[in-house]
Amino acid sequence: MKGFVDQIDVRAVRGWCICDVEVVIDRRFVVDPARYFIRSDLADSGVDGRAFEIDLASALPGYTPVEIIVRPRGHLHPLPGGYLRLGSLKPFQYVGSNAQARVHNERLMDGATRGVCLFTSRAGGTMLTDLIRAHPRAYGFAEPIEGFVRGGKAAFSEWLDDYFLLPSVIEYPHEVPDPALMFMTTKIYRHDTDLFPMFNRYGVKYLRLYRENVLKQAVSDLVARKLFSENRNFNLERSEDGGNRARREKIRVDPGALLAKVERYQKAEQLVDDMIATYAEGAVMSISYEQLVSGEIGLRKVFEYFDLEWVSVSSRHVKVNSDDLSEVIDNFDEVVDVVRRTRFAHFCD
Structure with missing residues (x-):
């Protein structure tokens, strides 16, 4: 123009x-x-x-x-x-567009898909947002509701109107010609049932992201907390590391505390599934973290679900943990010995 x-x-x-x-x-x-x-x-x-x-x-x-x-x-x-x-x-000052602005923006975004990914921590939400944001026709926002601790759900609802109608100020003025997808991720908890009506009114496509191995998910949480204590960040970007996986010192793990964390994760995952089954309207697709990192087939499935043409993309973030927990846990043999005597033994295989 x-x-x-x-x-x-x-x-x-x-x-x-x-x-x-x-x-x-x-x-x-x-x-x-x-x-x-x-x-x-x-x-x-x-x-x-x-x-x-x-x-x-x-x-x-x-x-x-x-x-x-x-x-x-x-x-x-x-x-x-x-x-x-x-x-x-602060990005969350941008709320409450007047009716005239929303009419303009709704016209401009007509035909774009709205996508919401629901997950628990350490399931790959940040990585998936990065991959979708790298697509030339998609906007992606990782866990925006975390910015509304003070403003609460009402402030998030107002912001959501603007995000789904106009690309987020976090991305702006990053230009996405002819945007096809407005995407966001959010962790979901028991008290978040009121988020579903907000999403449903936009006819969002839900994506359920989960970990197949909750033992590795729990270990990932322990490593991420240690990483945060060191550099105030739960993730590492490629520019900080330069490789596909960060090399880190092993950690010692209390087997009892780890089992309790695995139990909490398993209950949290079931809760998310139950909430989606009860409150989500419209399309829902589930995909595991393991499918996303095993090759392009998983990501192709996500792109197709959100009506995005396939392009090869990569994430800025590097994998922090090895899939071989013996390279992560200093007292690996002790931990495995304890876990194998529980109903979570199959996660050690």
């Missing part, structure tokens, strides 16, 4: 475009130009189109914008020079 913005600040927006434009303020307000006019400097150069100028101070008296997006009407992304962010922002 031909056009550009040559002035953008809290007072005014000025530019040129071959079609009508709209200005989105803080993802909450849509302001249309009060007038279009011919700019002699462009006309003399033989440039087609119309100039526009918007007095933001008059359009929103007393309001100080935090983010300004200038875009052609009917298009999702800004004109060149048409994006401005001011101050130190």
Whole structure:
């Protein structure tokens, strides 16, 4: 789309475009130009189109914008020079778009699939979000509800409206031409039954992600907690490591504590399955972490489910643990001896 913005600040927006434009303020307000006019400097150069100028101070008296997006009407992304962010922002300030903005955005996102992945911790949700985000026609957001500890479910519901109707500010101005999928992951707990009506009203496609081996899932949780204590992050990115799997020191494991954690994980996984069966409406597909990491067949299945054409993608994150727990657990023989005397013995095979 031909056009550009040559002035953008809290007072005014000025530019040129071959079609009508709209200005989105803080993802909450849509302001249309009060007038279009011919700019002699462009006309003399033989440039087609119309100039526009918007007095933001008059359009929103007393309001100080935090983010300004200038875009052609009917298009999702800004004109060149048409994006401005001011101050130190938190992504979850972008909630509560007015009705006019949502009508615009809903039209732009018509036909896009909304996808939600439900899982428990250490099941591969971060990795899957990374893989989907790498697709050229998909937006992906990992566990956004974690940012609403203070605002609660009501604030998340408002934000969700904006996310499913307009790409997240976390991604913006990352451009996804003709977006086909708005995807997010979230852990799910017993008290989260009220999330399902929020998702159901958008006709989301649910993806159930799980681990086939909950013993390895529990060990992964122990390693991740140790990793977090060292660098304040539960995951490692490829730039930090350079390989496909991080080399880490072995950890000593209390067999009794590990068994208790395996028990909790197994109950949590069953709870998620029961909640989906009871509250989810529409399509549901299940896939395991093991299927995702065993080759491209698992990821192809996910892409096909979300109506995405296949492209080869990779995650920024590296695998922290070896699938061989003897390379992870310092007292491996002791742990295995205890586990083999329980109903979880098959996870040692």
